Amino acid sequence: MDSIIEYSPILIKGTITTIQLTLASAVLALTISFIVGLARFSRHRSVRAAAICYLEFFRGTSAIVQMFFMYYVLPLMGVHFSPLTAGILACGCNLGSYGSEVVRGAIQSVSRGQHEAALALNYTTYQRYRYVLIPQAIPVMIPTFSNLLIELMKLTAVASLITISDLTFMAQIIRVQTALTLEPFLVILVIYFIIATLLVQFTKLVERKFSKGRQVVSDGGR
Amino acid sequence: MEWSWTVVEAVLPKLAQGLIVTIQATFVGAFLAYVLGLGLALLKMSKIKVVAWISYWLGEFVRRTPLLVQLYFLFYVLPDLGIFLSPFVAGVIGLGVHFSAYTSEVYRAGIENVPKGQWEASRALNYNSYQTMRFVILPQSIPPMIPPLANYLITMFKETPLLSAITVIELFNAANIYSNSHYKYLEPMTLVGLFFLIVSVPSAYFAMRLEKHFKPKSMRG
Numbered sequence: 468m469d470s471i472i473e474y475s476p477i478l479i480k481g482t483i484t485t486i487q488l489t490l491a492s493a494v495l496a497l498t499i500s501f502i503v504g505l506a507r508f509s510r511h512r513s514v515r516a517a518a519i520c521y522l523e524f525f526r527g528t529s530a531i532v533q534m535f536f537m538y539y540v541l542p543l544m545g546v547h548f549s550p551l552t553a554g555i556l557a558c559g560c561n562l563g564s565y566g567s568e569v570v571r572g573a574i575q576s577v578s579r580g581q582h583e584a585a586l587a588l589n590y591t592t593y594q595r596y597r598y599v600l601i602p603q604a605i606p607v608m609i610p611t612f613s614n615l616l617i618e619l620m621k622l623t624a625v626a627s628l629i630t631i632s633d634l635t636f637m638a639q640i641i642r643v644q645t646a647l648t649l650e651p652f653l654v655i656l657v658i659y660f661i662i663a664t665l666l667v668q669f670t671k672l673v674e675r676k677f678s679k680g681r682q683v684v685s686d687g688g689r
Numbered sequence: 690m691e692w693s694w695t696v697v698e699a700v701l702p703k704l705a706q707g708l709i710v711t712i713q714a715t716f717v718g719a720f721l722a723y724v725l726g727l728g729l730a731l732l733k734m735s736k737i738k739v740v741a742w743i744s745y746w747l748g749e750f751v752r753r754t755p756l757l758v759q760l761y762f763l764f765y766v767l768p769d770l771g772i773f774l775s776p777f778v779a780g781v782i783g784l785g786v787h788f789s790a791y792t793s794e795v796y797r798a799g800i801e802n803v804p805k806g807q808w809e810a811s812r813a814l815n816y817n818s819y820q821t822m823r824f825v826i827l828p829q830s831i832p833p834m835i836p837p838l839a840n841y842l843i844t845m846f847k848e849t850p851l852l853s854a855i856t857v858i859e860l861f862n863a864a865n866i867y868s869n870s871h872y873k874y875l876e877p878m879t880l881v882g883l884f885f886l887i888v889s890v891p892s893a894y895f896a897m898r899l900e901k902h903f904k905p906k907s908m909r910g
Contacts, residue, residue, distance in 0.1 A: 527885060528885040531853075539874045540875055622755075635757060
């Protein structure tokens with residue numbers, strides 16, 4: 468156990484990298500979720516088709532294959548990414564595809580009457596989504612997004628395979644240097660668990676904030 | 690960067706062998722996940738509070754930590770404790786244990802979603818607990834469980850490349866080994882991606898059909 472304490476600086480560094488990777492790819496994934504999810508409602512067939520292609524491609528192939536593709540194959544075509552960029556892109560694009568389905572489903576779950584009311588008020592498409600549909604869809608999205616955030620955090624461990632020095636990578640370094648096995652892996656499992664639990668608590672907070680006002684509105688509307 | 694068909698020809702047999710390992714790992718892992726998940730679900734619903742609490746947090750721990758690290762744990766730690774597993778067995782156990790945390794939620798939700806009145810009705814009919822489960826609860830709770838369980842099968846299929854990290858030569862690792870020894874990355878990686886698409890897109894479509902099929906009539910839109 469002594470030697471694992473000796474290695475705590477690199478474990479802390481790994482934890483920071485894991486958190487950075489998680490947050491950066493979460494922002495990317497959220498952006499993609501909304502763009503691709505909303506594109507599914509486009510009036511242009513080509514936009515809808517492009518969104519479906521994106522979804523099926525990133526959901527249908529494995530995240531680790533996407534990551535290796537970005538890191539090893541794209542440079543051969545002249546596109547160079549640093550390991551960290553490749554990791555963020557792969558995690559973000561992969562979870563973005565799952566997220567787009569959440570956005571689509573949540574917007575579809577908003578009742579038809581709301582659609583019609585917005586049309587009756589002569590709202591433009593932008594106004595209809597911005598002021599009527601999306602605000603009501605967000606509370607529906609949050610619980611699923613919470614689960615996806617955990618999936619994303621766990622996916623960042625795979626980025627250690629493309630030489631990003633995150634927690635998992637650090638644990639491997641400790642294993643190689645000290646021949647310890649139980650300690651490093653147990654410690655990082657616990658750290659991952661703590662990060663995930665904090666993320667869950669955070670999304671619960673967000674959920675409460677969003678559902679607060681919502682409850683009053685939906686009760687008043689009935 | 691030119692696409693070379695000779696490379697494709699050379700790598701395809703290796704990929705086919707890898708695909709077989711991938712499919713084996715998926716199905717054995719899924720079988721484990723379905724069985725362990727049921728056990729975990731029953732423990733979570735236990736009337737003994739301590740058992741329910743411990744099994745809940747055990748499930749959450751498995752679900753909130755990366756499968757890759759769990760695989761490393763099985764692969765590197767267990768031999769030090771005197772338990773020797775082949776990479777494939779360690780990988781399949783890892784997959785099964787990891788996804789049992791997910792399937793247990795499916796079972797639990799399926800059973801708990803049966804309306805309370807159904808339990809009360811079976812009590813009123815003087816059914817014993819076997820009869821209640823066999824004739825009232827399970828027939829109503831199993832159909833909605835099937836689509837999510839099928840979806841986890843697809844998810845597990847897509848997670849199998851992680852087994853390459855513990856030296857299992859499945860589809861992805863077969864491509865990787867070829868790539869590293871011949872310094873050809875484009876064709877093997879693209880083919881692996883293609884293989885995954887070919888399997889998972891139709892199965893996702895099939896799972897969607899299942900979902901429609903098993904939806905309660907009242908919820909059909």
